Amino acid sequence: MLTTTISRMQSLITPTFLFSPLSTKATPLASNLLYLASKSIFFSKTQNPISSLPLKPIMISVKPSDFRIQTRCVHSKSSRSTSSGEIHVIVGPMFSGKTTTLLRRVQAEINDGRNVAIIKSNKDDRYGLDSVVTHDGIKLPCCAMPNLSSFRQKFGQDAYDQLDVIGIDEAQFFEDLYDFCHDVADHEGKTVIVAGLDGDYLRRSFGSVLDIIPLADSVTKLSARCEICGKRAFFTLRKTEETQTELIGGADVYMPVCRQHYVTGQVAVEAARMLLESQKLQCNSCV
Ligand SMILES: Nc1ncnc2c1ncn2[C@@H]1O[C@H](COP(=O)(O)OP(=O)(O)O)[C@@H](O)[C@H]1O
Numbered sequence: 001m002l003t004t005t006i007s008r009m010q011s012l013i014t015p016t017f018l019f020s021p022l023s024t025k026a027t028p029l030a031s032n033l034l035y036l037a038s039k040s041i042f043f044s045k046t047q048n049p050i051s052s053l054p055l056k057p058i059m060i061s062v063k064p065s066d067f068r069i070q071t072r073c074v075h076s077k078s079s080r081s082t083s084s085g086e087i088h089v090i091v092g093p094m095f096s097g098k099t100t101t102l103l104r105r106v107q108a109e110i111n112d113g114r115n116v117a118i119i120k121s122n123k124d125d126r127y128g129l130d131s132v133v134t135h136d137g138i139k140l141p142c143c144a145m146p147n148l149s150s151f152r153q154k155f156g157q158d159a160y161d162q163l164d165v166i167g168i169d170e171a172q173f174f175e176d177l178y179d180f181c182h183d184v185a186d187h188e189g190k191t192v193i194v195a196g197l198d199g200d201y202l203r204r205s206f207g208s209v210l211d212i213i214p215l216a217d218s219v220t221k222l223s224a225r226c227e228i229c230g231k232r233a234f235f236t237l238r239k240t241e242e243t244q245t246e247l248i249g250g251a252d253v254y255m256p257v258c259r260q261h262y263v264t265g266q267v268a269v270e271a272a273r274m275l276l277e278s279q280k281l282q283c284n285s286c287v
């Protein structure tokens with residue numbers, strides 16, 4: 001069942017799903033497909049519930065000559081004009097299911113007939129830039145952006161105006177998160193669903209994620225399983241000696257841990273780091 005779901009989800013970003021129901025044939029240009037995958041991320045209501053994804057990007061029409069796109073949502077029950085915006089924040093350590101939860105909520109919005117787009121930071125290129133991917137391999141098309149303020153222009157004003165819901169993954173990497181959420185929810189009446197790390201590997205506030213909590217309608221803090229003892233894990237331990245705040249990586253670099261194993265783990269990593277440093281110093285003095 002899971003394998004079927006994942007393989008169905010994976011087929012989402014293959015060219016077959018990027019063919020336009022409005023045009024009689026698909027564009028043969030790979031560049032068009034890439035453009036579509038990263039630029040025109042509308043989803044329609046699907047017949048299937050979340051348990052049997054996929055979501056289906058719809059109504060994308062490409063003119064290969066000028067790369068312009070038209071988007072239309074047949075199922076749209078847009079409520080932008082009648083309702084105010086909302087902000088929902090999903091936080092937790094790595095591997096706690098933030099992206100999974102974001103995709104589930106996006107699916108629920110689609111089932112409700114709303115137009116949705118997903119944005120992620122282009123800093124996280126682990127799985128390519130045209131999809132949001134969970135640690136379980138479930139993925140959906142997205143726009144990868146250096147910042148949020150340029151999303152409207154990249155997406156296209158007309159398409160942007162039709163959006164009811166914007167999902168943001170890896171929110172800790174967006175410096176303009178606060179202003180974007182503020183504008184979109186307060187002034188444009190859209191719903192923003194934000195997923196990101198509340199803390200970095202040293203448990204310091206990460207980016208602007210905590211700053212938007214006073215703006216939020218709801219905040220969900222998720223936990224993972226401690227990789228050492230299996231208890232609930234609220235923290236992310238970095239297993240390597242690198243000290244920069246931003247360091248893209250997965251299970252090769254990070255592990256979710258409980259409080260006890262965060263503390264003991266940090267001591268071990270710090271000891272290893274000091275040992276490495278002293279060995280480097282010895283090496284340098286030999287030369
Ligand atoms: N140490 C781990 N390494 C790889 N995958 C993990 C690990 N721990 C949990 N997972 C899987 O990752 C899933 C959560 O993935 P995801 O939604 O991408 O989390 P997040 O966005 O919070 O990092 C869990 O349901 C679990 O199956």
Ligand SMILES: Cc1cn([C@H]2C[C@H](O)[C@@H](COP(=O)(O)O)O2)c(=O)[nH]c1=O
Nearest residue numbers: 094095124200201236245246247248249
């Ligand atoms: C703790 C921590 C994480 N990161 C990076 C590592 C990953 O690329 C992302 C988090 O991904 P996920 O969807 O939450 O699994 O952030 C970092 O740069 N610095 C850190 O301290």
Ligand SMILES: [Zn+2]
Nearest residue numbers: 226229258261
């Ligand atoms: Zn533990």
